[in-house]
Amino acid sequence: MDDDELAVLLRNERYPRSAGYSGRWMVDGVMGPNAVWQAEALSDVMSLEPGMRVLDMGCGTALSSIFLAKEFGVEVWATDLWIKPDENLRRVVEADVEGRVHPVHAEAHSLPFAEGFFDALVSIGAYHYFGTDDLYLGYYSGFVKRGGQIGIVQPGLAEECETLPPAGLAPYWKWDFCAWHSPDWWRRHWEKTGLVTVEVADRLPEGWRDWLHWNEVCDRDSSAPQWEAEMLRTDAGRTLGFTRVVARRSN
Numbered sequence: 001m002d003d004d005e006l007a008v009l010l011r012n013e014r015y016p017r018s019a020g021y022s023g024r025w026m027v028d029g030v031m032g033p034n035a036v037w038q039a040e041a042l043s044d045v046m047s048l049e050p051g052m053r054v055l056d057m058g059c060g061t062a063l064s065s066i067f068l069a070k071e072f073g074v075e076v077w078a079t080d081l082w083i084k085p086d087e088n089l090r091r092v093v094e095a096d097v098e099g100r101v102h103p104v105h106a107e108a109h110s111l112p113f114a115e116g117f118f119d120a121l122v123s124i125g126a127y128h129y130f131g132t133d134d135l136y137l138g139y140y141s142g143f144v145k146r147g148g149q150i151g152i153v154q155p156g157l158a159e160e161c162e163t164l165p166p167a168g169l170a171p172y173w174k175w176d177f178c179a180w181h182s183p184d185w186w187r188r189h190w191e192k193t194g195l196v197t198v199e200v201a202d203r204l205p206e207g208w209r210d211w212l213h214w215n216e217v218c219d220r221d222s223s224a225p226q227w228e229a230e231m232l233r234t235d236a237g238r239t240l241g242f243t244r245v246v247a248r249r250s251n
């Protein structure tokens, strides 16, 4: 598929800021269902002001970090485990945000930052890999200033299921999807620490359609197997979607 066709297929009116970015750039950096769309959805419910210091935790190929730096004028520490910072630095330089996006190689339980260093913490398609532990938020929230926001968005369920896999999804289910949770689950998971006030815990409106749209275009572009798109079509938004949560560190 050529780049123009890809750009047309990826048009999505729910994400007007993302429309300014190359579809090929998004597909080349893919690690999940469009980090740029998800970053835009998270930014809709967070206060990001120019000059703020933002941690992008589990940034993967740093697309969301580049997007946030360009769109909001924030300075981003693009932190990831699997993707090496040399690779992300190359992307940062190509995107002309050198000095505004800082690639960092770190494990989520061993972050090389000072307490209270950040004005905001974001995590896109990643927090469920390390943040379902009851005690993790107590460690993580220490890196944002008191009163600062913590935002996550990632695959999730509409509601917690008594048994997994959810009805009808057994053919597609992978064991680690057990870390996908509902907005209410995340609200309780964070509120029970007493360390934050949850301001938003919702499903992205029509999020499952965006996820399916993204997968269908990527599958067409790469002729990859389509099991994930099939799973989303089968579910039709009954169970799967994106969970978005924003909280503020208490004083």
Ligand SMILES: C[S@@+](CC[C@H](N)C(=O)[O-])C[C@H]1O[C@@H](n2cnc3c(N)ncnc32)[C@H](O)[C@@H]1O
Binding pocket: 029, 030, 031, 032, 033, 034, 035, 057, 058, 059, 060, 061, 064, 079, 080, 081, 082, 083, 106, 107, 108, 109, 124, 125, 126, 129, 130
């Ligand atoms: C599915 S990818 C999503 C990447 C990117 N945010 C996106 O949406 O395209 C999950 C990311 O979480 C990061 N991750 C998983 N476990 C981690 C850990 N223990 N510490 C730091 N990062 C971790 C991985 O390095 C990976 O890049």
